[in-house]
Amino acid sequence: xxxxxxxxxxxxxxxxxxxxxxxxxxxxxxxxxxxxxxxxxxxxxxxxxxxxxxxxxxxxxxxxxxxxxxxxxxxxxxxxxxxxxxxxxxxxxxxxxxxxxxxxxxxxxxxxxxxxxxxxxxxxxxxxxxxxxxxxxxxxxxxxxxxxxxxxxxxxxxxxxxxxxxxxxxxxxxxxxxxxxxxxxxxxxxxxxxxxxxxxxxxxxxxxx
Numbered sequence: 001x002x003x004x005x006x007x008x009x010x011x012x013x014x015x016x017x018x019x020x021x022x023x024x025x026x027x028x029x030x031x032x033x034x035x036x037x038x039x040x041x042x043x044x045x046x047x048x049x050x051x052x053x054x055x056x057x058x059x060x061x062x063x064x065x066x067x068x069x070x071x072x073x074x075x076x077x078x079x080x081x082x083x084x085x086x087x088x089x090x091x092x093x094x095x096x097x098x099x100x101x102x103x104x105x106x107x108x109x110x111x112x113x114x115x116x117x118x119x120x121x122x123x124x125x126x127x128x129x130x131x132x133x134x135x136x137x138x139x140x141x142x143x144x145x146x147x148x149x150x151x152x153x154x155x156x157x158x159x160x161x162x163x164x165x166x167x168x169x170x171x172x173x174x175x176x177x178x179x180x181x182x183x184x185x186x187x188x189x190x191x192x193x194x195x196x197x198x199x200x201x202x203x204x205x206x207x208x209x
Contacts, residue, residue: 032132034073034208039184041206042068047087048198049165057163058093059113071206073125080122081139084146087115089163091150097158109155115148117167127178137174141190143167143197168195182208 045065054061069083091113099109121141128134144167151160170193176186183205190200 031076032127032130033076034079034127034132035075037073037208039071039073039206039208040069041184041204042066042083043202043204045085045200045202047200050196050198053165053196057165058091059163059165060090060092063087063089063115065200065202067202069204069206077124077126078122079125079137080120081141082120083118085117085119087117087148087165089113089115093150095150095159097152097155099152099155099158109152111150111152111158111160113150113163115163115165116146117143118146119143119167121170121172123172131178133178135176135178135184135186137172137176137186137188139172139174140169141172142169143192143195165197166195167192167197169193170197170200176204184208 043066045067047063047065049061049063051061065085065087067083067085069081071079071081073079094111094113096108096110099107119141121139123137123139125135125137145165148163148165149160150163152158170190172188172190174186174188176184179185186204188202188204192198
């Protein structure tokens with residue numbers, strides 16, 4: 001499954017970049033101007049961690065993530081985004097405990113491992129054509145981990161332990177297409193310059209208004 005994801009997401013990115021590269025010069029079509037608008041949505045990412053740090057924390061060096069974000073367009077070429085994600089670690093050190101649920105029943109419950117990053121980024125984003133049917137973006141961002149732990153969900157007195165995975169600064173490139181008049185479908189690649197995350201490749205869908 002991981003191998004399929006690692007092939008599909010870069011393939012989608014390549015296809016989008018090829019589409020944009022073949023688009024006509026925007027100066028011939030008239031510029032699309034999203035100034036003052038918002039886009040809200042989310043997506044899925046395949047995240048790669050530093051292998052040594054992941055081994056030290058007893059998780060695999062890659063994880064699937066989902067995220068939700070909002071983006072504001074200051075002008076035709078510049079926007080900023082902020083959002084929150086959820087990392088679902090592949091855990092190699094899970095534990096189990098007897099847990100009593102709200103009905104009073106006992107059950108032997110296993111832990112899970114997850115992380116919650118928040119991030120903000122800003123940079124260049126240009127739409128091509130009068131209808132803004134395609135776009136490219138180059139951005140810089142910062143990701144911070146709000147929580148990263150191994151624990152049993154919905155248990156107030158169970159054992160838990162931190163998973164030391166730190167966020168950091170990154171650069172991102174992406175491309176996408178407009179579906180209809182309001183939906184944007186895109187792909188992106190992030191390369192981290194600090195922290196314990198190496199890269200992230202993702203697919204995103206948003207609604208612009």
